[in-house]
């Protein structure tokens with residue numbers, strides 16, 4: 035199918051030999067409809083796609099599993115989608131070195147399976163099915179075990195990227211200890227496809243824990259933030275090396291909060307008992323996670339968060355001791371705005387996710403109000419304020435621009451503006467033509 | 481009057497006399513870091529006491545187009561803090577305050593001149609410590625650690641500086657004070673900045689994450705007839721699914737040096753010793769320790785010692801910790817090398833080092849962080865023998881080639897600095913290096929912040945259309961619609 039007036043569809047002009055198809059309605063982003071979907075089968079092919087796009091001043095949006103097409107800002111312009119579905123190979127699994135190098139299109143669950151066959155794992159929790167390595171890195175989302183192992187950037191030891199002009203660049207390597215050169219892997223982790231396309235990544239691995247045990251405790255719905263804070267602090271300070279400490283609260287209408295702690299590795303069962311004793315009456319040890327474990331929260335009628343049609347998903351980041359006090363604020367904001375909110379997250383690592391039922395057109399206004407209320411409470415540094423951040427992970431499409439226009443927060447101190455200025459300069463250097471996922475990123479980076 | 485002299489005169493107006501060094505003799509104190517064979521006398525030295533003062537110096541440098549170099553404790557081993565004769569050396573030794581201890585959030589906020597160990601000492605009584613532990617931890621500064629992304633013997637389990645720093649306050653090369661924090665949305669500028677060796681700006685405040693003091697620590701010393709036996713044990717420990725806090729190895733020559741220097745009394749006749757330390761919950765350590773001990777025996781250890789007390793642990797570590805300095809006892813001069821190989825390539829690389837020793841008639845003592853493949857070969861030579869220094873340097877460089885050939889790195893913790901810039905092209909392509917320098921151009925388009933380090937050839941940044949240098953006019957006017 036060749037669309038009239040467009041040069042050479044379905045082939046990208048100036049590109050041959052790489053699989054390209056004409057984009058259809060399913061490939062569209064709200065407000066931006068690509069013309070081509072390119073599916074390179076190698077890093078060289080990816081570079082060729084990028085060179086051709088550069089030659090014709092085409093805007094490019096990378097795509098992995100497509101589970102988070104609507105995360106971040108929406109692309110303002112998109113001519114070419116560069117999909118990584120054909121880059122689905124594990125390049126090298128050096129078992130003796132506990133290192134794996136994978137192409138960006140490898141699905142996280144497939145990777146986990148391949149590694150588990152050799153008794154190893156990437157200590158990032160396996161996200162929703164379909165998530166690719168590239169998509170996970172680009173969104174820098176992390177699961178419960180961030181408390182013990184950090185996030186993707188902490189486990190990434192090497193990366194290959196393709197820049198908007200087709201330059202192929204590598205940084206890091208395949209050894210766990212390495213300080214040669216700038217760490218471009220860190221820069222690209224969480225860059226939402228705005229600096230270039232991630233072609234492959236190398237991670238350090240861990241031995242698969244011999245055993246796992248979860249300690250769970252249902253909290254009283256009226257439980258005070260102090261009680262929650264005390265529990266979290268006690269477990270976090272425990273010498274039993276818990277791997278994760280998670281809070282789940284389905285929302286005022288839907289149940290009481292609960293706390294779950296993961297203990298893994300040698301003698302996990304014994305250590306879990308010690309954690310249970312710390313948590314007091316009502317705490318139970320089991321060898322299965324609670325059903326919500328490692329999943330983002332969802333609220334009300336919205337489907338799985340972040341999918342088209344889903345509601346609003348926020349990430350709250352603050353010093354761990356401040357988070358218990360924020361939970362009642364979330365409840366209050368939900369009541370005031372007549373929305374439903376669900377909370378879940380790695381409370382001891384300073385991160386909570388909040389899902390707000392704000393089914394687009396219908397509840398957008400209220401969702402925006404919700405965000406504004408939370409920000410006025412959380413993003414305050416003065417006078418012992420929480421000094422945290424409220425980041426909108428899902429598309430702000432659901433939210434009218436006026437109230438909560440910036441998905442990344444409203445801080446406007448001089449320092450914050452200077453930091454954004456630095457980010458702008460980085461973006462400008464990597465993508466001077468503003469062709470990589472324009473509009474996707476923080477602070478109006480084009 | 482040179483530009484740097486003019487700048488020194490301006491500094492004289494801003495700083496009290498005792499915060500400024502211009503006397504040629506005193507300037508010489510700062511002419512090198514821990515790598516003494518690169519030397520240059522700084523144009524002027526400033527000893528600021530606050531971020532604002534650092535910013536004022538950097539602003540002046542920016543105005544005058546004068547390069548500046550940051551210096552912490554000067555223990556760096558890659559010439560990273562090598563000053564510029566035409567530039568300013570900014571020394572953080574007067575920024576030594578711990579600003580905040582926040583145990584509930586497991587954090588400490590410190591000025592850059594605070595030593596690594598001082599952080600741990602400040603929180604030890606409360607059951608916490610700062611995990612990255614470079615052997616130089618009594619002296620080296622936390623600002624230097626951030627610049628080098630320093631590691632230590634225990635980074636096998638706990639990671640490096642970058643995994644433990646939550647936020648830094650920096651002075652950008654155009655003299656602005658900016659905070660880069662883990663919790664900020666947007667690009668991970670914090671992670672990108674750490675390990676940039678002072679080339680993206682100067683750190684003026686660091687927030688680190690603390691770790692809980694482990695419930696149990698067990699240290700074992702195993703002696704093997706040869707290095708192969710030790711190597712086998714390392715591989716077997718890792719394959720058994722154990723992640724020790726540290727696994728260190730020394731070869732016969734390194735042991736000989738340590739015995740001569742500190743009388744560490746390692747088992748006689750050992751061709752290699754392995755130190756394995758396990759820490760964590762008591763139940764876990766007990767469980768894993770049994771496995772490690774068995775593995776060492778199965779791999780041919782002829783003697784195993786287990787530390788039963790803190791004193792015995794210190795005795796085991798004594799030889800290892802003294803190793804660098806100790807080789808001074810068996811050789812008039814030496815080069816400390818720092819390379820990394822995939823752990824499974826250790827035997828091949830060690831065999832390669834043996835061949836180099838024979839070919840060049842140069843002795844190499846091997847000390848390494850065996851768990852993560854980080855080698856510290858100590859290349860011994862006699863500087864009184866003409867040509868031997870050059871041969872030693874040749875051997876040292878070839879060891880790096882071996883590392884790169886085996887898929888490793890030219891530095892695991894000491895950094896590139898001025899010393900290894902020329903080796904970067906062996907590991908990275910021109911495109912790789914140019915791409916890294918895009919970051920440099922974003923932060924420091926005029927190449928004033930520690931120039932000449934890391935990259936063999938500076939990339940000319942040029943002006944990218946649409947990018948303004950310095951503060952954005954919108955920022956200046958307080959309007960932020962653009963954001």
Ligand SMILES: Cc1cc2nc3c(=O)[nH]c(=O)nc-3n(C[C@H](O)[C@H](O)[C@H](O)COP(=O)(O)OP(=O)(O)OC[C@H]3O[C@@H](n4cnc5c(N)ncnc54)[C@H](O)[C@@H]3O)c2cc1C
Nearest residue numbers: 098099100101102103161166168169170172177227232330
């Ligand atoms: C532990 C855990 C639990 C999770 N739970 C849930 C859950 O319950 N529900 C849920 O909906 N999500 C969940 N997620 C989040 C979800 O899995 C991700 O955000 C995922 O990272 C998106 O991957 P994708 O391949 O689908 O990316 P895509 O949706 O294809 O892309 C996401 C973004 O990354 C960019 N991108 C993709 N590939 C590349 C590349 N190669 N180079 C550069 N940029 C690229 C895209 O342009 C886009 O901006 C969870 C994640 C984790 C880690």
Ligand SMILES: Cc1cc2nc3c(=O)[nH]c(=O)nc-3n(C[C@H](O)[C@H](O)[C@H](O)COP(=O)(O)OP(=O)(O)OC[C@H]3O[C@@H](n4cnc5c(N)ncnc54)[C@H](O)[C@@H]3O)c2cc1C
Nearest residue numbers: 552553554555556560614615621623624627631678683893
């Ligand atoms: C005996 C010995 C043992 C060692 N062991 C280890 C080890 O086990 N692991 C390890 O990783 N390293 C080790 N080192 C190397 C060294 O101690 C580290 O690199 C350390 O982090 C340097 O800190 P410093 O304060 O001495 O920095 P300096 O040597 O003063 O400077 C090092 C670099 O950091 C920059 N810098 C310093 N302060 C700042 C600042 N505030 N802002 C921006 N840039 C700055 C300098 O410009 C320079 O590039 C060892 C060194 C010695 C002498």
